[in-house]
Amino acid sequence: MPKPGDLELAISASKGSVTAFEKLVEIYFTGIVSVCYSVTGNAQDAEDCTQEAFLKAYRNISKYDASASFFTWIYRIAVNTCYDLKRKQIRTPYISIDENIETDEGVLSFQIEDQALLPDLQIIRDYSDKMVQELIDKLPDKHSRILRLRDIEGFSYQEIAEIENINEGTVKSRLARARIAFAKLAQDEDLYD
Numbered sequence: 001m002p003k004p005g006d007l008e009l010a011i012s013a014s015k016g017s018v019t020a021f022e023k024l025v026e027i028y029f030t031g032i033v034s035v036c037y038s039v040t041g042n043a044q045d046a047e048d049c050t051q052e053a054f055l056k057a058y059r060n061i062s063k064y065d066a067s068a069s070f071f072t073w074i075y076r077i078a079v080n081t082c083y084d085l086k087r088k089q090i091r092t093p094y095i096s097i098d099e100n101i102e103t104d105e106g107v108l109s110f111q112i113e114d115q116a117l118l119p120d121l122q123i124i125r126d127y128s129d130k131m132v133q134e135l136i137d138k139l140p141d142k143h144s145r146i147l148r149l150r151d152i153e154g155f156s157y158q159e160i161a162e163i164e165n166i167n168e169g170t171v172k173s174r175l176a177r178a179r180i181a182f183a184k185l186a187q188d189e190d191l192y193d
Contacts, residue, residue: 010070014061021061024070025054031071032078038152039082041133049085053078072162079145079163086137135185143178150175 006027012020032053037046056077057064064073136144142164149155149163150171157168164171 006070010064011066014064035078036082038148049081053081075163138185139181146174147178
């Protein structure tokens with residue numbers, strides 16, 4: 001969500017201030033990762049898309065229009081980056097951090113605290129999340145974006161209208177159609193049983 005003072009930072013960044021842009025990245029990085037995850041359904045893809053979105057924003061910051069919030073602007077870039085990735089179906093290889101890495105100074109080993117749910121609960125949650133994502137992906141893009149923005153991300157109608165560059169009435173009608181289509185898909189998949 002937009003934060004107080006980001007307009008000034010964005011204007012300063014658009015005039016060439018790297019420090020201002022870095023501050024904007026600090027403010028919005030976590031939120032944009034969350035948005036990207038809701039679109040891609042994959043943590044690695046979400047992080048890659050987030051980084052790519054901020055790179056695109058940095059390269060094009062001189063084109064930033066101060067009449068829109070920076071958040072709306074970076075959000076649109078991030079969502080479009082995710083959809084580009086999904087269309088191309090690019091998959092990058094994963095590197096295991098379980099293996100030790102030998103360096104000139106010795107062997108590095110990584111210990112990461114496991115904060116995951118119990119395996120059976122995680123399987124249920126992952127399956128449910130995956131099913132919902134797959135159903136949303138079956139909707140037309142204009143409906144899936146609206147559904148994600150409102151029902152998953154919790155944006156207001158006004159914020160969605162800014163992000164999608166449409167009026168609030170269109171947001172509400174698309175959302176209603178998206179919810180009906182989603183419910184129909186869920187019923188066809190016996191998701192309600």
